Amino acid sequence: MRAHSISKKRYINEAISGYAFMLPFVISISAFIIGPLIYAFIISFKDFSYLNPSSSHWVGFKNYIGLLNDQTFKRALLNTTIYSLFVVPIQLFIALVLALVVDSDIKGKTFFRVAYYIPTVTSTVAVSVIFLYLFKADGLVNTILSKIGIHGQAWFNNVNFALPSIMIMAIWSSVGNYMVIFLAGLQDIPAELYEAAEVDGANKFQRFVKITLPLLRHVVFFNLVVSLIGTFQIFDQAYVVSGGSGGPLDATMTVVLDIYKTGFKDFNMGYASAMAFVLFLIILLLTLLQRLLFREEMY
Amino acid sequence: MSKIFRFFLYSVAIVYAAITLGPFIWSIITSLKPTSEIDSLSVNLKNLTFGNYNMIISQFPFLRWFFNSLVVAIAVTFGNLLFNSMAGYALARINFAGRNFLFIIVLALMMVPGQVVMVPTYILLSKLGWVNTYWGLTIPFLTSSFGIFLMRQFFLSIPKEMEEAATIDGLSKFRIFLQIVLPLSKPALTTQFIFMFTGNWNSFLWPSLLTSSDNMYTLPVGLNSFYGQYYQFWNQVMAGAILLTLPMILIFLIFQKQFVKGISTTGLK
Numbered sequence: 001m002r003a004h005s006i007s008k009k010r011y012i013n014e015a016i017s018g019y020a021f022m023l024p025f026v027i028s029i030s031a032f033i034i035g036p037l038i039y040a041f042i043i044s045f046k047d048f049s050y051l052n053p054s055s056s057h058w059v060g061f062k063n064y065i066g067l068l069n070d071q072t073f074k075r076a077l078l079n080t081t082i083y084s085l086f087v088v089p090i091q092l093f094i095a096l097v098l099a100l101v102v103d104s105d106i107k108g109k110t111f112f113r114v115a116y117y118i119p120t121v122t123s124t125v126a127v128s129v130i131f132l133y134l135f136k137a138d139g140l141v142n143t144i145l146s147k148i149g150i151h152g153q154a155w156f157n158n159v160n161f162a163l164p165s166i167m168i169m170a171i172w173s174s175v176g177n178y179m180v181i182f183l184a185g186l187q188d189i190p191a192e193l194y195e196a197a198e199v200d201g202a203n204k205f206q207r208f209v210k211i212t213l214p215l216l217r218h219v220v221f222f223n224l225v226v227s228l229i230g231t232f233q234i235f236d237q238a239y240v241v242s243g244g245s246g247g248p249l250d251a252t253m254t255v256v257l258d259i260y261k262t263g264f265k266d267f268n269m270g271y272a273s274a275m276a277f278v279l280f281l282i283i284l285l286l287t288l289l290q291r292l293l294f295r296e297e298m299y
Numbered sequence: 300m301s302k303i304f305r306f307f308l309y310s311v312a313i314v315y316a317a318i319t320l321g322p323f324i325w326s327i328i329t330s331l332k333p334t335s336e337i338d339s340l341s342v343n344l345k346n347l348t349f350g351n352y353n354m355i356i357s358q359f360p361f362l363r364w365f366f367n368s369l370v371v372a373i374a375v376t377f378g379n380l381l382f383n384s385m386a387g388y389a390l391a392r393i394n395f396a397g398r399n400f401l402f403i404i405v406l407a408l409m410m411v412p413g414q415v416v417m418v419p420t421y422i423l424l425s426k427l428g429w430v431n432t433y434w435g436l437t438i439p440f441l442t443s444s445f446g447i448f449l450m451r452q453f454f455l456s457i458p459k460e461m462e463e464a465a466t467i468d469g470l471s472k473f474r475i476f477l478q479i480v481l482p483l484s485k486p487a488l489t490t491q492f493i494f495m496f497t498g499n500w501n502s503f504l505w506p507s508l509l510t511s512s513d514n515m516y517t518l519p520v521g522l523n524s525f526y527g528q529y530y531q532f533w534n535q536v537m538a539g540a541i542l543l544t545l546p547m548i549l550i551f552l553i554f555q556k557q558f559v560k561g562i563s564t565t566g567l568k
Contacts, residue, residue: 011394017472018395024382025442026401032439033408036419043418050422094315101312106305108312114555115316118323121547123501125519126540129526130326133533140325143340172318180559204304233412236503240523256414256504264508269418276415287410 040273048270056270063274073275075250076258083167083254084231091171092178092223096216099182100208113183117176124173124236131169132156132241156241162251166237174230178223185219186212218293225290229283235260255279323544330537337533351538355525360513361542364521371436371506371517372499378441379495380488386442387450388476392462402451408444414504421508435509436517440499446491453487454480490561493554497547518543 044063048056067073098116102109119127134140135155142152155165189212197207235256238246246253246261255275263272329337331347355361389395390402420439421430429435457480465475481488506517516524522539529535551558 014393014472015395018389018393018398021385021389021393021472021476022401025386025405025447028382028439028442029404029408029444031423032420033411033416036416036423037411039419039422040416050425097311098315101308101315104308106308106312112312112316113559114552115319117558118548118551119319121497121501121551122544123503123519123522123547125501125503125523126543129522129536129540130322132526132530133329133537134322134325138338140340172322176319183559229412233414235414239503239507240526243527259414259417260504260508263418264421269422273418276417280412280415283412284410 044273095178120176128240368518374437376495383446391454
């Protein structure tokens with residue numbers, strides 16, 4: 001009887017400490033994620049301005065329907081999708097090549113790894129101003145290009161080149177991250193497999209296609225989804241490069257930049273929240289895709 | 300390995316190193332040039348000077364921005380280290396009703412991009428009077444679902460025996476956590492420290508939303524605003540960019556091994 005009450009007391013004490021340990025997290029997410037998420041969902045059905053809260057009123061699906069005819073938002077979605085479709089495969093390809101290079105037996109591997117990774121610890125704002133400087137009309141890049149006979153642009157001011165310039169910048173600054181993940185994947189492949197294949201007379205290329213690629217499959221998927229999710233949230237570079245405008249002529253307008261401008265420059269916060277939920281939906285679908293692919297990999 | 304293949308490997312390695320390091324080297328050189336030479340592509344070694352750094356520090360609030368970034372990054376990082384490991388520990392090791400539910404919440408919140416709650420969070424913080432204060436820049440960011448998830452996984456991977464012995468000795472969960480578990484968690488805490496600190500130091504969207512006067516800017520926000528006004532003075536803009544970049548490169552060089560290990564075990568930076 002006494003033993004029973006002691007174990008019960010111990011159980012209650014343990015539960016209390018469990019809740020105490022969770023408390024900071026629960027308070028934090030209630031105030032800053034779940035609460036705001038519900039609030040954002042509600043005002044996405046309202047005409048809501050922070051400047052004049054008393055005039056806010058229900059508008060049903062008007063904000064969401066409005067998005068369908070919003071040229072800027074459609075442009076932002078298109079830009080973000082194009083950005084994503086170019087950046088993701090190119091950066092993963094470069095990352096894989098670099099991972100293979102630094103995984104080989106060349107000298108100075110540590111130096112190369114460090115060199116490739118440094119851009120990923122660099123602030124997006126710093127990277128943006130450095131690239132604005134390198135890619136300006138009479139900057140270093142154009143000077144080098146003119147030496148090989150190519151006439152350069154004022155890259156970031158040109159409607160056709162502004163978005164591709166941001167893509168180059170984004171690829172440059174995040175390749176190192178994916179390289180390291182590929183490298184970890186490569187190093188998990190048992191060396192015996194390569195040795196056995198070599199004994200069987202497989203050449204380098206055959207070994208890569210028949211052993212490396214299939215075994216690296218889940219790392220590729222992982223990087224693919226992480227990279228997709230990341231690219232859909234592009235904001236910093238577009239903001240710095242265009243001075244917050246998304247210009248020239250919406251060429252660098254991205255979804256998050258559009259949310260930012262609509263919510264905090266035009267103070268049209270209900271509408272901005274509707275945009276935010278469209279973005280949320282896209283990212284949710286991408287994440288669920290990741291979970292699905294990983295579940296298959298795990299069993 | 301054939302000679303041609305080896306040559307190819309080295310070429311790729313060296314060319315790409317030039318691509319990643321070149322922009323930094325060129326920015327550092329530019330940051331040391333006098334204004335009369337910023338449009339020239341040649342480097343006159345005799346004229347290189349730290350004058351631009353002096354200029355942005357003495358004439359503009361770069362030191363203040365640096366200080367703000369430091370305060371915010373340190374506060375947010377240590378908040379996360381403490382709160383994420385507490386929650387991660389509870390989810391891994393303590394029995395209480397609702398634990399599974401809370402774990403599902405953690406997993407679900409990892410899917411919510413911060414930008415979705417930008418508007419309501421801003422409204423909330425401005426009602427609290429926290430916009431343009433250190434409170435607003437730190438309090439909303441003190442826990443992270445992803446960090447909690449990582450800590451939970453880590454705690455599940457370490458042996459339980461010592462904690463069980465301590466429980467029999469009558470130590471409370473809190474003392475077990477502080478005296479036994481945390482000292483064992485250095486690798487996981489180091490990984491979190493690195494990613495939280497660099498992530499926060501480089502953060503731009505939230506600080507630009509939550510600061511309105513230049514004495515509260517963090518360094519990225521300050522550099523962007525400085526660039527907006529003085530973009531002709533590339534030497535000074537580059538000095539600012541280097542000031543923003545250098546601390547993170549140093550941290551990376553110091554913790555290089557843990558960085559690589561962290562990314563390869565978590566898959567994320």
